[in-house]
Amino acid sequence: MDTAERLELATRNTAEVVEESELQQLLAEGTPSAYIGYAPTGEMHIGHFTTMRKLADFLGAGMEVTVLIADLHAHLDDAKSPFDLLDARSAYYQETIEAMIDAAGADPDDIEFVRGSEFELDEDYALELLRMAAETTISRAQRAASEVVRESDSPKLGGLLYPLMQTLDVDALDADVAYGGIDQRGIYMLSREMLPDHGGEAPVCVFAPLLSGLSGGKMSASDEASKVNLTDDRETVVEKVGDAYCPAGEREDNGVLEYLEYLVFPVLDERGESFVIERPEEYGGDVTYETYGDLEEDFLAGDLHPADLKPAAGAAISAVIAPVRERLLDQPALLREAYPEKYD
RNA sequence: CCGCCCUUAGCUCAGACUGGUAGAGCAGUCGACUGUAGAUCGACUUGUCCCCCGUUCAAAUCGGGGAGGGCGGACCA
Structure with missing residues (x-):
């Protein structure tokens, strides 16, 4: 190199x-x-x-x-x-x-x-x-x-x-x-x-880069809805992403897109995997993206709707953090002793 | 060491003088509208009024004590 x-x-x-x-x-x-x-x-x-x-x-x-x-x-x-x-x-x-x-x-x-x-x-x-x-x-x-x-x-x-x-x-x-x-x-x-x-x-x-929060604007550590926790289960992640601020065709303050660009795609790239979106035939059927650039292009052009993107993004984000989540849940004492007032 | 100010909803604060069912904005929750979310409407929820004692029929409010925080003064061989 x-x-x-x-x-x-x-x-x-x-x-x-x-x-x-x-x-x-x-x-x-x-x-x-x-x-x-x-x-x-x-x-x-x-x-x-x-x-x-x-x-x-x-x-x-x-x-x-x-x-x-x-x-x-x-x-x-x-x-x-x-x-x-x-x-x-x-x-x-x-x-x-x-x-x-x-x-x-x-x-x-x-x-x-x-x-x-x-x-x-x-x-x-x-x-x-x-x-x-x-x-x-x-x-x-x-x-x-x-x-x-x-x-x-x-x-x-x-x-x-x-x-x-x-x-x-x-x-x-x-x-x-x-x-x-x-x-x-x-x-x-x-x-x-x-x-x-x-x-x-x-x-x-x-x-x-500092990523935008899911509720629009900056991600706030004290605002649960604005961020995904490493211990959030798949259902919770999908729900949070589903509730996220995500205007169609816009990139600004769009936490969902940013998570994909800086978190999901780099990891998928490392693993040699691609990003699959399941979509009803009515809206064009399933699509697969190899790069974030292609996805963003479609999103900004209005060819990819937030309602279709969100569930796939939520699942992908959950998949990325899954090994971390499992490792933390396997060692409950770590969190319990670090944050006794929350987990006691 | 002395003096003054502050402490009320998740947050910012009003209410205290003149005791009488604890409020507003924001946040949050839920509907409506959008093929998501947001925005916009509509509705709803939220309390150890810092703690203790006292006065009173009745205390967030008055009195005493205490805790935490802030500001200032004094002391400076």
């Missing part, structure tokens, strides 16, 4: 790459390392899943991949996770992420898992954090973290340390590439700005 092919693999299905030329350079020189961090807060959902195929792409492009379970960040962000649940939630996140990577067609054993608290309390790290805190204005830190850290009536100092620590994580993990949702852009732009002055190098940033 030549550099151009590796670059295409590493950058496909992304929202933005800063800067692509830098990534090309890294690939030309050898084996770049990439990392993505997840703060173990609420239950993982399908939005997380859409970032997993990219990790497989990175591996396929001959890169090293590290997944950071950012346990301390989960507490620093407005105490989304209570301090004494960090271990249980980290365990749940790691198991779930491994299941998703597996389901997405990659081998979890090829990925290194690291927990934030393993190195974020090191003396060198702490010292550098304080130095950064001394030279970063409050408004700058707020701006960097505004899309990530929860807004609160009583904002805590932790939310300001958050982007600084994430910046130091890049260096501590020795990552050439920082990967995350496009919501992480503010933080990593701060990292590119600051890291060269703090003993590191500006990372190349690869951003995944």
Whole structure:
């Protein structure tokens, strides 16, 4: 595989790459390392899943991949996770992420898992954090973290340390590439700005698109109807997709199309399968799509009606998450201990 | 350490001065209309009024105590 092919693999299905030329350079020189961090807060959902195929792409492009379970960040962000649940939630996140990577067609054993608290309390790290805190204005830190850290009536100092620590994580993990949702852009732009002055190098940033919610607008972790949970059974997934905002012939805010493009088709492609829609003869009979592009073309042209698309999309999404769902249901203690107030 | 303010539906809040069956908007649920959903109509649901004690025939409302949160002042050898 030549550099151009590796670059295409590493950058496909992304929202933005800063800067692509830098990534090309890294690939030309050898084996770049990439990392993505997840703060173990609420239950993982399908939005997380859409970032997993990219990790497989990175591996396929001959890169090293590290997944950071950012346990301390989960507490620093407005105490989304209570301090004494960090271990249980980290365990749940790691198991779930491994299941998703597996389901997405990659081998979890090829990925290194690291927990934030393993190195974020090191003396060198702490010292550098304080130095950064001394030279970063409050408004700058707020701006960097505004899309990530929860807004609160009583904002805590932790939310300001958050982007600084994430910046130091890049260096501590020795990552050439920082990967995350496009919501992480503010933080990593701060990292590119600051890291060269703090003993590191500006990372190349690869951003995944944030998918629309099923109820229109942004997907909200707190809105059950806007997202598919990894533990939702097939019936529930089909029902949620059936209730989704999905205007005929429109792509904007259309979560159903986005799920197909960024979740279903990449996984079908990996498995060498195609997407089949069962449709009454009255409306044209069954259709099969090999690529998302073909499907979108028909949908935008009005040749594929939402009422026909939805049941097939729901079933396909359910099929994609099924292995993850089964693995989680096989280990009920993971969820019970991570979210005792919900599962007790 | 001192002072002031806040706490009512899932969310944002009104009601408190002047005690009398706890409200609005949004959200949600259900119908109608669409071959989906949304939008739009129509209907419906929602409560530890932060906790305890007291006054009263009657307390979200008045009094006392407490908890949580916010703001300010003071102290600064």
